[in-house]
Amino acid sequence: MESYIVFGLVLLVVVIGATLALVAPRYRKPPTLPPPTEEKPPTPAPTEQAPTIEKAPPRAKAPPAEIKPSVIDAPPPVQAPPVVEAPPPVEVPEVEVPAPTAGRLVRLRARLSRSQNVFGKGLLALLSRDKLDDDTWDEVEETLIGADVGVAATTEIVGKLRERARIHGTATATELRAMLADELVAALDPQMDRTLAARPQDGRPAVLLVVGVNGAGKTTTCGKIARVLVADGHTVVLGAADTFRAAAADQLATWAGRVGAEVVRGPEGADPAAVAFDAVKRGIDAGVDTVLIDTAGRLQNKVGLMDELGKVKRVVEKHGPVDETLLILDATTGQNGLEQARVFTEVVDVTGVVLTKLDGTAKGGIVIAVQRKLGIPVKLVGLGEGPDDLAPFDARQFVDALVGTDA
Numbered sequence: 001m002e003s004y005i006v007f008g009l010v011l012l013v014v015v016i017g018a019t020l021a022l023v024a025p026r027y028r029k030p031p032t033l034p035p036p037t038e039e040k041p042p043t044p045a046p047t048e049q050a051p052t053i054e055k056a057p058p059r060a061k062a063p064p065a066e067i068k069p070s071v072i073d074a075p076p077p078v079q080a081p082p083v084v085e086a087p088p089p090v091e092v093p094e095v096e097v098p099a100p101t102a103g104r105l106v107r108l109r110a111r112l113s114r115s116q117n118v119f120g121k122g123l124l125a126l127l128s129r130d131k132l133d134d135d136t137w138d139e140v141e142e143t144l145i146g147a148d149v150g151v152a153a154t155t156e157i158v159g160k161l162r163e164r165a166r167i168h169g170t171a172t173a174t175e176l177r178a179m180l181a182d183e184l185v186a187a188l189d190p191q192m193d194r195t196l197a198a199r200p201q202d203g204r205p206a207v208l209l210v211v212g213v214n215g216a217g218k219t220t221t222c223g224k225i226a227r228v229l230v231a232d233g234h235t236v237v238l239g240a241a242d243t244f245r246a247a248a249a250d251q252l253a254t255w256a257g258r259v260g261a262e263v264v265r266g267p268e269g270a271d272p273a274a275v276a277f278d279a280v281k282r283g284i285d286a287g288v289d290t291v292l293i294d295t296a297g298r299l300q301n302k303v304g305l306m307d308e309l310g311k312v313k314r315v316v317e318k319h320g321p322v323d324e325t326l327l328i329l330d331a332t333t334g335q336n337g338l339e340q341a342r343v344f345t346e347v348v349d350v351t352g353v354v355l356t357k358l359d360g361t362a363k364g365g366i367v368i369a370v371q372r373k374l375g376i377p378v379k380l381v382g383l384g385e386g387p388d389d390l391a392p393f394d395a396r397q398f399v400d401a402l403v404g405t406d407a
């Protein structure tokens with residue numbers, strides 16, 4: 001019996017022991033939590049989120065950063081370009097190489113197309129008629145007068161042409177056209193000296209004074225002449241003695257800059273004579289070949305202004321004689337321009353005429369009228385607004401271009 005009790009106790013102990021063995025591990029797991037501690041490294045995962053957040057700030061900061069630069073960087077760009085970078089672009093055009101002057105009139109002959117219609121086509125049609133009666137010759141005269149050749153010159157030219165046609169008897173229209181061309185050339189006095197006095201004399205630069213009424217093209221022509229001189233190997237100083245119009249000095253400076261010439265200018269309203277004087281002085285000191293002086297446009301009825309032009313010349317002559325005084329005449333003003341021209345010749349000793357804007361007129365005959373009226377050679381002709389649209393005048397080339405005798 002006692003053995004049964006002992007056996008039962010043993011069994012009970014075993015059961016309790018087994019039960020405890022099964023339950024105990026559950027209570028022991030908490031202590032095994034340390035491993036989770038090892039899982040903390042995965043917490044680096046949150047660390048990966050940090051850059052996203054950190055990046056955000058930069059992103060968040062980025063906008064202000066974009067604004068700040070515009071505030072901080074703005075000053076440098078503003079300071080740099082105007083002072084340092086602006087000049088180079090202006091200097092680049094200085095490298096311009098002007099077109100050679102030889103043969104310009106021939107190259108630019110098409111610019112005379114309006115006059116060519118009158119002299120070439122118009123007159124050829126008349127001279128091609130079967131019978132050259134009085135009426136036809138009257139029409140020839142009217143055509144020439146209409147082209148601004150002038151009454152006296154026209155009467156003379158047509159008289160000679162009629163006589164030659166009568167002697168020849170059976171001249172063709174082409175022959176008559178050639179005869180007309182000869183008479184026009186003769187009326188232009190091809191023997192006149194048309195060279196520009198632009199070479200230095202006795203170690204001092206040649207001085208050229210440019211005069212004429214407002215808008216005739218003085219400043220433009222000064223610029224074009226400077227190019228012609230530079231193209232021919234001369235060194236030039238330009239004097240901006242048109243102090244009435246500030247833009248004129250700027251305009252001249254631009255022309256000069258394009259060919260690397262120097263400009264002497266004064267403040268707006270300065271004494272033109274003083275500026276002209278300084279320009280010549282600068283030319284002498286710099287040892288250049290030519291000094292070109294642009295003057296203000298003056299109306300011939302403004303006595304004071306014309307006197308001033310005389311003063312400019314006198315003051316400049318303290319350095320030595322003015323070598324050339326060029327009168328700029330707008331060809332489109334026709335016969336009216338001639339009266340203005342005459343007044344200028346009374347104030348200054350005009351030695352040469354530049355006829356501008358011949359490209360804009362059908363009245364190319366004005367060249368003949370100018371020479372006959374003033375007795376002064378046309379030395380240059382303006383045939384457009386382009387920088388190289390100025391040609392040395394040659395009577396034969398001009399007439400051939402007008403009448404089409406060499407076409």
Ligand SMILES: Nc1nc2c(ncn2[C@@H]2O[C@H](COP(=O)(O)OP(=O)(O)OP(=O)(O)O)[C@@H](O)[C@H]2O)c(=O)[nH]1
Pocket residue numbers: 212213214215216217218219220221242245248296297298356357358359360381382383384385389
């Ligand atoms: N078509 C044509 N235009 C010309 C010619 N020469 C000058 N011009 C134009 O005529 C205008 C007047 O020229 P400027 O040189 O300013 O005349 P300016 O005589 O100096 O004028 P002011 O300074 O007012 O006295 C400009 O628009 C020139 O481009 C030419 O031969 N042909």
